[in-house]
Amino acid sequence: MSLTLLRSEDRKPAPSVSKAAVIPLAVPHRPLSARLLPVLRGAATTGVPPLVTLVLILLVWQMLTAQPGATLPSPTQIWAESRDLIVAPFFDYGSQDIGLGWRVLVSLQRVGVGFGLAAVAGVLIGTLIGQSLWAMRGLDPVFQVLRTVPPLAWLPLSLAAFRDSHPSAIFVIFITSIWPVIINTAVGIRNIPQDYRNVAAVLRLNSLEFFWRIMIPSAAPYIFTGLRIGIGLSWLAIVAAEMLTGGVGIGFFIWDAWNSSRLPDIVVALLYIGVVGFLLDRLVALAGRIATRGTASA
Amino acid sequence: MKRSYLKLDHIDKAFPRAGGATEVLRDVDLAIEKGEFVSIIGHSGCGKSTLLNIVAGLTPATRGAVLLEDREVNSPGPDRAVVFQNHSLLPWLTAYENVRLAVDKVFSGVKSKAERHDWTMRNLDLVQMGHARDKRPAEISGGMKQRVGIARALAMEPKVLLLDEPFGALDALTRAHLQDQVMQIHAGLANTVIMITHDVDEAVLLSDRIVMMTNGPAAHVGEVLEVPLARPRRRIEVATDPTYLRCREAVLRFLYERHRYVEAA
Ligand SMILES: Nc1ncnc2c1ncn2[C@@H]1O[C@H](COP(=O)(O)OP(=O)(O)OP(=O)(O)O)[C@@H](O)[C@H]1O
Ligand SMILES: [Mg+2]
Numbered sequence: 001m002s003l004t005l006l007r008s009e010d011r012k013p014a015p016s017v018s019k020a021a022v023i024p025l026a027v028p029h030r031p032l033s034a035r036l037l038p039v040l041r042g043a044a045t046t047g048v049p050p051l052v053t054l055v056l057i058l059l060v061w062q063m064l065t066a067q068p069g070a071t072l073p074s075p076t077q078i079w080a081e082s083r084d085l086i087v088a089p090f091f092d093y094g095s096q097d098i099g100l101g102w103r104v105l106v107s108l109q110r111v112g113v114g115f116g117l118a119a120v121a122g123v124l125i126g127t128l129i130g131q132s133l134w135a136m137r138g139l140d141p142v143f144q145v146l147r148t149v150p151p152l153a154w155l156p157l158s159l160a161a162f163r164d165s166h167p168s169a170i171f172v173i174f175i176t177s178i179w180p181v182i183i184n185t186a187v188g189i190r191n192i193p194q195d196y197r198n199v200a201a202v203l204r205l206n207s208l209e210f211f212w213r214i215m216i217p218s219a220a221p222y223i224f225t226g227l228r229i230g231i232g233l234s235w236l237a238i239v240a241a242e243m244l245t246g247g248v249g250i251g252f253f254i255w256d257a258w259n260s261s262r263l264p265d266i267v268v269a270l271l272y273i274g275v276v277g278f279l280l281d282r283l284v285a286l287a288g289r290i291a292t293r294g295t296a297s298a
Numbered sequence: 299m300k301r302s303y304l305k306l307d308h309i310d311k312a313f314p315r316a317g318g319a320t321e322v323l324r325d326v327d328l329a330i331e332k333g334e335f336v337s338i339i340g341h342s343g344c345g346k347s348t349l350l351n352i353v354a355g356l357t358p359a360t361r362g363a364v365l366l367e368d369r370e371v372n373s374p375g376p377d378r379a380v381v382f383q384n385h386s387l388l389p390w391l392t393a394y395e396n397v398r399l400a401v402d403k404v405f406s407g408v409k410s411k412a413e414r415h416d417w418t419m420r421n422l423d424l425v426q427m428g429h430a431r432d433k434r435p436a437e438i439s440g441g442m443k444q445r446v447g448i449a450r451a452l453a454m455e456p457k458v459l460l461l462d463e464p465f466g467a468l469d470a471l472t473r474a475h476l477q478d479q480v481m482q483i484h485a486g487l488a489n490t491v492i493m494i495t496h497d498v499d500e501a502v503l504l505s506d507r508i509v510m511m512t513n514g515p516a517a518h519v520g521e522v523l524e525v526p527l528a529r530p531r532r533r534i535e536v537a538t539d540p541t542y543l544r545c546r547e548a549v550l551r552f553l554y555e556r557h558r559y560v561e562a563a
Contacts, residue, residue: 198382
């Protein structure tokens with residue numbers, strides 16, 4: 001809409017330019033187009049390449065899977081068989097016949113609990129560790145090893161400990177996402193400039209004030225890096241955990257679709273997972289940018 | 299013996315180091331009166347910041363003590379407010395919030411909320427930074443940052459104001475402007491001030507006494523010079539004053555003839 005508006009305005013002065021003394025007329029038009037053009041150009045440069053890529057991927061995919069005997073569904077087949085899942089995320093026809101939007105929400109709720117706990121515990125533990133060089137030296141190798149344990153490897157232990165699938169799934173998310181939060185927070189605390197500590201000392205801030213007024217804001221860029229890695233890991237973990245623990249989450253849906261050979265549904269579910277994971281990452285990044293306005297630029 | 303307001307009593311400082319210790323200060327002895335403006339001048343690396351940090355309580359002295367009103371001080375506190383060499387404002391707080399944090403902390407039980415706000419604004423206005431109260435340190439110039447740092451220190455109503463090369467990183471014009479402001483504030487509030495500098499003119503213009511430090515390692519007070527210039531001092535008038543020129547020459551002689559800066563290997 002704005003594009004057509006811009007064009008009609010651009011055209012207007014054109015005939016009058018040929019006459020004399022129309023320079024003042026042209027002036028008010030310039031700021032609008034000058035303001036709109038960069039916006040449009042920005043939208044085009046960020047929006048067009050992904051669109052082109054998407055179309056290309058769909059074309060190649062269609063070509064590879066269109067011939068008879070192909071093992072995977074083609075885009076047209078997915079559209080034909082799973083259209084209701086794509087166009088209606090929030091239908092509800094009974095216990096296991098619900099839209100993928102609902103399933104994602106259930107999974108997000110689990111991630112919210114598990115990752116929320118990991119964030120709070122991770123920042124607190126990281127703060128404690130970051131204050132002591134020896135704790136850092138002693139614990140860092142342990143964390144670096146535990147950090148690499150894949151989410152699913154925690155599941156049997158977790159099931160054995162909790163004897164219930166729901167807390168087990170949450171625990172797996174917690175234990176997967178806590179390490180980067182701890183490690184990054186500890187590094188952030190270690191890197192608090194001596195100047196800030198001096199200011200706190202002259203003001204005689206007590207330890208609680210020091211924590212809230214100096215430590216957290218100063219380490220915030222590091223903390224948010226940890227949180228961003230953590231949320232990505234927890235989204236990886238939820239799908240894996242739900243495949244095994246059941247329920248109504250998006251992970252279980254994939255498992256269920258596989259068991260009943262509904263390959264197109266799986267592809268749609270993958271898209272949901274990818275998009276939601278992307279949005280989660282952006283959400284934490286945005287929260288980080290807002291929270292570290294001052295620190296990052298200093 | 300007459301007792302001084304602030305006394306640095308035979309202070310030694312050595313930093314431990316692998317296989318021994320680096321002796322930075324040896325037997326620094328100094329007495330400062332209430333309301334006095336004292337500059338400490340010396341070559342880079344001689345231990346001026348270390349000495350100031352000992353007075354502030356941020357670094358413990360290896361031997362000797364700092365006495366303020368006859369009481370030993372060995373931990374930091376708002377009675378000895380510091381303006382740090384590199385402003386040290388908290389970048390996530392606005393100018394107002396930086397000063398307010400200090401005001402809230404020092405006057406929490408004494409002043410009401412409204413009074414604390416007024417006091418914060420009064421100190422920002424004192425350094426003419428009231429207009430930029432809502433700016434963050436990253437959004438203001440170096441001179442403005444230093445002014446907010448001074449406002450923060452003044453707002454604590456310190457017994458002693460410690461300035462560590464407060465104008466070191468500023469251009470000459472801004473520096474002159476801030477020097478005038480500091481003189482005005484000192485005239486108005488009669489604070490006791492210790493200022494570190496390595497600018498000879500700054501030292502002579504602002505100080506009642508100039509403490510000249512020898513080169514490190516193991517630096518000590520080489521000479522103390524009285525500056526008997528009447529106040530208020532105006533930089534233009536004073537520039538041709540014979541007393542001023544004599545003091546200036548004395549400091550220059552100390553720094554560049556008797557204790558020339560030797561590049562550490
Ligand atoms: N924490 C420390 N550990 C070991 N040595 C230190 C420490 N702090 C300072 N020093 C040493 O003490 C000496 C004096 O340092 P200081 O910062 O006090 O110098 P300065 O006179 O303030 O110099 P400048 O004018 O450059 O600010 C230097 O040689 C420095 O290397
Ligand atoms: Mg210094």
